[in-house]
Amino acid sequence: MATAGPTPFDPAAEFDRQVRTLTELGYPKLSGLAPERFAALLEPLRATALTAVAGEAAGEYDPESGRVPFVLVVTRELAPIEETMSRTTLHGGKLPGFVDRSFEPGALERFVATPEARHPGRHAYLILEVERGEEFCGSVPLDAMATIAGRGRSLLTIEEGVALITHFPQVLVKNKCFSLGGSRSGDRRVPAIWISQKAPKLGWCWEGNPHTWLGMASAGDRRATAGSSGS
Template identity: 70%
Template sequence: MTDPTHSPVFDAAAPVFDAAAEFDRQVRTLVALGYPALSGHSPERFTELVAPLRAEAVARTDSAASAGTSAAYDPAVTGRVPFVLVVGRERAPIERTMPLTALHGGRLPGFVDRSFEPGSLERFVATEPARPPGKDGVHLLFDVERGEEFCGVVPGDAMATVAGRGRTLLTIEEGIALLTHVPEILVKNKCFSMGGSRCGDRRVPALWISKRAPKLGWCWEGNPHTWLGMASAGARHA
């Protein structure tokens, strides 16, 4: 597991947000963490697999970079990032990727809570509106928010509000990807649910901090928590 540090690409003092540099950083992060091996590829082949997404990442964030709005993407302050490179569970199982996460500045690995009974993670699949596009098992998630405005809001109501805004809820894989690339996004009292993955009951998966490490757990859709928001994104692309 790498030692997560604040990325200079997200530095609010920088004149512009460098989308190309940020995409390359995210690829290097995945390679360093062993994602190529998890997906059955060499580092070179894995890099080739995700390379076609680079142009889209740059194109979609070019206007923000030209306007010099990098401060809006300081994740420690706003809880927002312009894009996240996601590897699906068919290439990198959740049980293998969650331990590769850590808090910003921390070294304890993330873990899956024991409240997930054996075999239950496989049943938490993407809802129809949150289904990842494409068939390669990798995609980009744009305009990502951890959604702290929904802290203290009933998750069911938060999910309805997100849908009403034309935004999409994050899946478990996307939440793990967000934490992997931008560990400073997960902080005390600003953790988040991922309503894009459901298993047919009232449970909503969430990421929060426990024992000084990230934990993947779940909460009931009717129970609000003051420290748990609802993560969402503007779009997906494969």
């Protein structure tokens, strides 16, 4: 089936769409907030989105290529990862995403952002110039992470990977899944999101083991308010 291809990018409309997506998925209730309060919490990021991607507003974007201008991220302080992951689906799918049982009890809490991937907002922020990184499929994760760092880009965290497929489920496709090297727990495990049982799955792989179907996702920057930077 032929894909629709690139479409004109309107950052204001895209920001509204992402807020609407989170609201429809029950994030306000999940966060313990009324819908109006949840929307108000995110609203300051609108100006950030418009300012950050102003140069791209007249261009085009194509999520199926694995590249998107910005993604609205809600942190685990507001919404637990197990709950947000269960609100993801594959593009056109119905089965909810899930956390793999290979995460022992308490393990997710230990996978925190590395200093290089520390986020700039307590509850919500934006990641910019996002790539799922399929060029690194088949690469050793440690080597992929070093290459990305050398480009001045930052590895995505678990929350950011969940946000990416929440807003752009078409990014997660067979043989183009991705690792999330921005969250580590002090051992050799690297979190990753891939497809299992016809649904998104959050699992992990060893940092020295390459997989032909796992790339390495990254972002160009993180921002909470205009002018702030988290990378």
